[in-house]
Structures are given as structure tokens and as C-alpha cells.
Amino acid sequence: MAQEELELVVSVPPHIREREEVSQIMFWVVLGLLPATLGGIYFFHFYAIKVIVLSILAAIATEALFQKTRRLPTTINDGSAIVTGLLLALCLPPKVPWWIPVVGGFIAIFLGKQIFGGLGYNIFNPALVARAVLLLSWAEHMTKDWYTALKVDAIARASPLFLAKQVKLGLFQVDLTRFYKICLFGNPSGCIGEVSVLLLLIGGGILLWREIIDWRIPAGFIGSVAVLCPLLGMDPIFHVLAGGLILGAFFMATDYVTSPITPNGRLLFGIGCGAITILLRSYSILLEGVTYAILFMNACTPLIDKYIQPRRFGVSKGK
Amino acid sequence: MRLRTFEGGIYLLGRKEATQNKPIEDIPLPPEVVIPLHQHVGPPCDPLVQKGDRVLVGQKIGDTDTFISAPIHASVSGEVKAVEPHPHFTGTEVLSVVVVPDGEQEEVRLEVPDQDKLTPDRVRSIVREAGIVGLSGTVFPTHVKLSPPKESPIESVIINGCECEPYLTGDYRSMLESTESLIVGLKIILMTVGAKKGYFGIGVDKAEAIKRIEDLTAREQNIEVVPLDTKYPQGSERHLIKAILGREVPRDGVPMDLGVLVQNVATTIAITQAVREGKPLVERVLTVTGPGIKNPKNLRVKIGTLVKYLIEQCGGFEGEPGKIIFGGVMRGEAQFSLDVPVVKGSQGIVVLPKEMAEVSSPRPCVRCGRCVKVCPMSLIPIFIVTYVMEDKIDEANAAGVLECVECGACGLICPTEIPFIQYIRFAKNILLKERKT
Numbered sequence: 186m187a188q189e190e191l192e193l194v195v196s197v198p199p200h201i202r203e204r205e206e207v208s209q210i211m212f213w214v215v216l217g218l219l220p221a222t223l224g225g226i227y228f229f230h231f232y233a234i235k236v237i238v239l240s241i242l243a244a245i246a247t248e249a250l251f252q253k254t255r256r257l258p259t260t261i262n263d264g265s266a267i268v269t270g271l272l273l274a275l276c277l278p279p280k281v282p283w284w285i286p287v288v289g290g291f292i293a294i295f296l297g298k299q300i301f302g303g304l305g306y307n308i309f310n311p312a313l314v315a316r317a318v319l320l321l322s323w324a325e326h327m328t329k330d331w332y333t334a335l336k337v338d339a340i341a342r343a344s345p346l347f348l349a350k351q352v353k354l355g356l357f358q359v360d361l362t363r364f365y366k367i368c369l370f371g372n373p374s375g376c377i378g379e380v381s382v383l384l385l386l387i388g389g390g391i392l393l394w395r396e397i398i399d400w401r402i403p404a405g406f407i408g409s410v411a412v413l414c415p416l417l418g419m420d421p422i423f424h425v426l427a428g429g430l431i432l433g434a435f436f437m438a439t440d441y442v443t444s445p446i447t448p449n450g451r452l453l454f455g456i457g458c459g460a461i462t463i464l465l466r467s468y469s470i471l472l473e474g475v476t477y478a479i480l481f482m483n484a485c486t487p488l489i490d491k492y493i494q495p496r497r498f499g500v501s502k503g504k
Numbered sequence: 505m506r507l508r509t510f511e512g513g514i515y516l517l518g519r520k521e522a523t524q525n526k527p528i529e530d531i532p533l534p535p536e537v538v539i540p541l542h543q544h545v546g547p548p549c550d551p552l553v554q555k556g557d558r559v560l561v562g563q564k565i566g567d568t569d570t571f572i573s574a575p576i577h578a579s580v581s582g583e584v585k586a587v588e589p590h591p592h593f594t595g596t597e598v599l600s601v602v603v604v605p606d607g608e609q610e611e612v613r614l615e616v617p618d619q620d621k622l623t624p625d626r627v628r629s630i631v632r633e634a635g636i637v638g639l640s641g642t643v644f645p646t647h648v649k650l651s652p653p654k655e656s657p658i659e660s661v662i663i664n665g666c667e668c669e670p671y672l673t674g675d676y677r678s679m680l681e682s683t684e685s686l687i688v689g690l691k692i693i694l695m696t697v698g699a700k701k702g703y704f705g706i707g708v709d710k711a712e713a714i715k716r717i718e719d720l721t722a723r724e725q726n727i728e729v730v731p732l733d734t735k736y737p738q739g740s741e742r743h744l745i746k747a748i749l750g751r752e753v754p755r756d757g758v759p760m761d762l763g764v765l766v767q768n769v770a771t772t773i774a775i776t777q778a779v780r781e782g783k784p785l786v787e788r789v790l791t792v793t794g795p796g797i798k799n800p801k802n803l804r805v806k807i808g809t810l811v812k813y814l815i816e817q818c819g820g821f822e823g824e825p826g827k828i829i830f831g832g833v834m835r836g837e838a839q840f841s842l843d844v845p846v847v848k849g850s851q852g853i854v855v856l857p858k859e860m861a862e863v864s865s866p867r868p869c870v871r872c873g874r875c876v877k878v879c880p881m882s883l884i885p886i887f888i889v890t891y892v893m894e895d896k897i898d899e900a901n902a903a904g905v906l907e908c909v910e911c912g913a914c915g916l917i918c919p920t921e922i923p924f925i926q927y928i929r930f931a932k933n934i935l936l937k938e939r940k941t
Contacts, residue, residue: 195840198833209919
């Protein structure tokens, strides 16, 4: 046997792979977002397409430019910038001016991701960083540029959370069961990706089935909202269905990089997200609690990782 | 009913189709054998022969006085060509006895008493003289395992029939083809250590083996066959005990602390052959397989046979070979030479073709948590690796690096190809050196 000619690879075990690449994971996340994206396009037509395309392009361009100027290997083909751009677009109102998604995409990748060192090193969810900046800087556009192509009444035309605030202040009364239906099957007013809880749940279901996301985060998130609302005299069904909570629970809070790494840590993280969302919704002047709740819990992630660790094999519970 | 198993772990593709239905074959004597004088945990043996000597099959050619050691025997009859250092599968050179077979296969056997006069001490001395060690890679001298201290008596003996490594089928074939020796071996072990109960822990993917052993032990009150989930690493000693007895070996402890002794299939059969027939350990069953082998087989191989000869016996390479692995693909060692000999602990040779022999190109961790999910020791592998990367060995120690069983599940599923085992071994080496000094 001509052994001298053999070029053998010598490396540490394991010697086989049964892995999913990062790009495959990102593909599934995009697929999970697809029902809601298509729903947004159905309800908002060209306005939705414009925002989605601009946001994704801005995210990819920022990533490519940043890495090019710093002479780093490009990572745009891992798909994470596409996910960030899409997520951002889905939490923008459909009729925002064209530069809002562009600025948002830039902020998400530049401030939210690359200045920390890129994918894996960022502390906060990039899409939510961008959304928070946009909310604070251009509140007008972010809360009023709703649009509906359907002929609907006054209830459906207002953002549900905005209405809720008014109802709470006693400004007027609404029929809640009609609200539930609207949120579940298609609320033609709101951010692009929030129009139908049902479509979001279908996508979230896909991610759970593929084991891309850990059920503990959405379960903790939604569960704590459902438990806390009655305690604070609020309607749990309304608060679960309204205001992007499902989008946040399944697609934002579950971001690997910015959520805890252990199973119990993830449950705690989800519960924290839900609790803070409800506190913000009931006690702050902000309409939107989900964005800030997740960002706050992102900041707590290192702490949770440090203290919430699994019991190691062969270590008794008492120790 | 839910199968008994442990927490964590990963469901791997078995990849055993190529050889699981092929009976164990004997092969012609190789042109020469290279028998390393260090094939067990503990200090190496001293040579008992020199160049020019004629040796017989089963003749002792190396031994030492140390308790934790096992003698080495000639696997062929013939002339000693040299006693010299020779490449070994671990990547080092080990003093080895090179024998050119004369084809006679004239043998010497150990003296064994009548089976009804067998005493525990006698079994231990036969097992030692036969040079039996754990035949699953750990190569711990078996007579030591069979000598538990008085203060920790053995209550249960578990025969490890999991063979959870992909591709390998040698244990499975042995369970089918030497079922009786296997059961007798368990009985000998039970008698020797005075244990009450014996278990066979076998993965449910080996249904035929489970059935055969169950049939033959149906009347034995103290022997139980436990079908186990075919999760990886079910064959790890600690996880096997957890699955069968529901108890966890303390992290700084050994199975003996729980009164448990685990023995693998090949070792158990070797014990029977030594105690009944006086046969020293001079051959073993292994699987030569993988997509890079033309005709994969289960073989009975003389200790000291070179890998290149085994590959020839299996029709040579299929395509261009990329990686030659001693052991399994999950835990085995990649080789840079075909001139390394089979040793007592070799369970298989797996050849991967060029396209499967990729070198990892690690990227930053995305914190997906998959390594945490699959870690059978409930560690956080990525934290350990990060500490090692940052040269924080003490933190890695606190995070449990020494508890790692190196099953490799974390590296297998990592989407960013982080070579976990590399960092973990590096840290373990430093820590174990510190501990010694």
C-alpha cells in the first residue's frame, strides 16, 4: 500500500457531524416568520413589502460595509442579518417613511451587533435595539403610521394597546370578545408582523417542532403574563393577544445570543420578560412593554447564566 | 413503557448496517505482529524475550510487578524479530515485541482448576495471568476491578452491552455468537466479587441480542436483562449505572462507591475463556468499517496486527481515505500512519473517505445552548471552553472540566464547529499534572 501518498486528517474526536449550521437555523427562523410576513403583506400590500425589503437590505448592507471596512471576514451568508432585518420590519408600522427601516436596519446591525464584535457577542437583541431607538427618536412615526386597506370600524383602526390605555382611563368602552377575534385572526391595524396571532403561532410552532427555539422562553413569557394580569386586575387574554407579545415571546426573546444558555435560566428569562411587560403596560406611560422588557432581560442574561446552572451529574442536591 | 436511560445525551444515527449482520471472521496470519508492551492503565511491562527467541501463542512476553498492570502475551508462534520502540495509536512510540509468525500456532495455556474448585482468589490470579484488561478503550486491569476492598463490597455487576458508538458492531456480534460464554463470564464475576445481582444493559437497537440472552437466562433469578434507550453515550459507565439502578456515581467517586462493577462484553467473554480454557488474551474481536472501507467486516484479530493488514483483508479503501480512526467516530483517535498495531483496547478501525474528513473551522459561539442540552454530565461545555480559551484553567476546573467524560456530543451538534474536546483535554492535562505535583 502506497502509504506515503496518503494524506490523512488527524484531529480530535468526534469525527462525524450531525449538526445544523448557523445558516440552516436562520433559514428555519425566516421560515417561522414567513406566515406572519405573508399576513402582513396581505393586509398592508405594497407598504409592507417596501418596509420589509428596505429593512433587510439595510441590515445586510450595514453588515457587509462594516466588515469590509474593518477587513473582517464577511458573515452575511450566515443569514443572521436577514433575520434581524426581517424581525425589525415586522415590528414597524406599515406606513412609516422609507428612511425609518433604513435607519433601523443600520442601527440594528451597527449599534446592536457589530460594535460588540458581531454575531455571538452582542448583549442586546439587535432588532429590538433598533426598535427602541426608533421609538424614542421618531415616536410620531412609530405609533401613528398605521394603515389599513380594509374597510373596518374605529376599533380595528386603532392600535389595540392604544385603545386599551384609553379604555383603562375610562375614555370609552369596547367589546372585548370582538377584540380577541380581531387579534387572533387578523387585526388590520398594528405593526406589520403583529396582525395575526394565529399566523405567529403557526411560525412559532414550526420553530418548536424543529427544536430551533426552547419552549421555556415563550412558555415563561406568556405564562407569567397570563398569571400576573388577573392579579393586577387586567384581562389576561387581551394582554397575551395584543401588542406584539406573541411576536416577542417566540421570535425576539428566543434569540440565542441574548438569552440564557441553560434550560432553567431560559424559563426564568421568559418569566422575567412577561412580568416586566405587564408592569410596563400597567404602570408606565409607554404603550409598548415587550420591547423594553426583553431588552431589560437581555441585560440580566449574564447574571442568570452565572447563577442558574443545572445540577451537575453526581452532585447531590444538598451540596 | 419508557425505556430506562439518563438525562441529556443525543440520538445518533447508528450507521451499523454495513456489519451488524456479518458474522465474526477469522483472518489469515499477518506477515508480522507488533505487540506493544504497554496495553493497560499503569506502568508498562518489561520485555521477557529478546531478538531471536522463539515464542509460542499465549507465551508471556512482558510483565511487571506492579499491581495495576497486566502481562502481555505473544499472539502468534514464531521468531522475535526485534524488541524496539514502535508507533502506537496514541501517537507516541511504545517499546514493542515484533514477531514473525512461523505458521505453526503452537500454543501454551494457563493451568486452570476444575470448574467446581474455582475460588475468587484463583479467578483473580488466572485473570491477571491471562493479561485481561477492560477491552473497551479504558484498558483498566480486570483483576484489579475484581478485587474490591472489604469496605466497599460489590452488590451489582453490570455487563455493558450498549455499544453506542456509531459503526461498531463487534460487541453485538459477540453477544450473538458467544452468548453462553458471556453469561458464564457474568456468573464467574458474580462469584468472584460476591455480588448478588447481575444485569445485562443492552440498547434496544440490539433486539436480537436481548432476546437471545433473555432466553438463556430466563431461569436465573439473579440475572436481569435491561433493554436501554439507544441514546449516546448510554455506554458510559456512569450513565449505564444511572439508567439501570437509578443511582448517580458521585462526581469524585467511582462505581465501586455504590457497590457496582461494570464490565464490557468482550472482557466478560475473555474472562470465561481464561478461566475455563486457560486462554490468555491474545486476540480480540473488532469491526473494520466506515464508508472508506470497501468490504467492512467484524474480525477476530491477533493482538499486534497492523492496521494496514486489516484494511487489506477488508478489500482495501473505498475511494480516497481521509481519516483512519482507532476506536469509534465519537471517541476514537485519528491516525497519521497505517503502521500502528491493534492492541487489547481496540474496538474498531473506522475509515472515513476524504469528503467526510473535514477539519473544523470554528466560529464564535452563538449560544444556541445545544451543548448544554446534550451534555450527559449536565455541564455547560461552552463555558468550560471559553474559560480555557481565556487561559482561566481554575475557572474551567470550577465549571467541572474534570467531570467531562469526553463523549463528544457537544462537538457533534455545535453549529459553529467549536472543537470542545481539544480545549477540554488541554485543561484536563494541566489540572492533572498540577494534581500530581
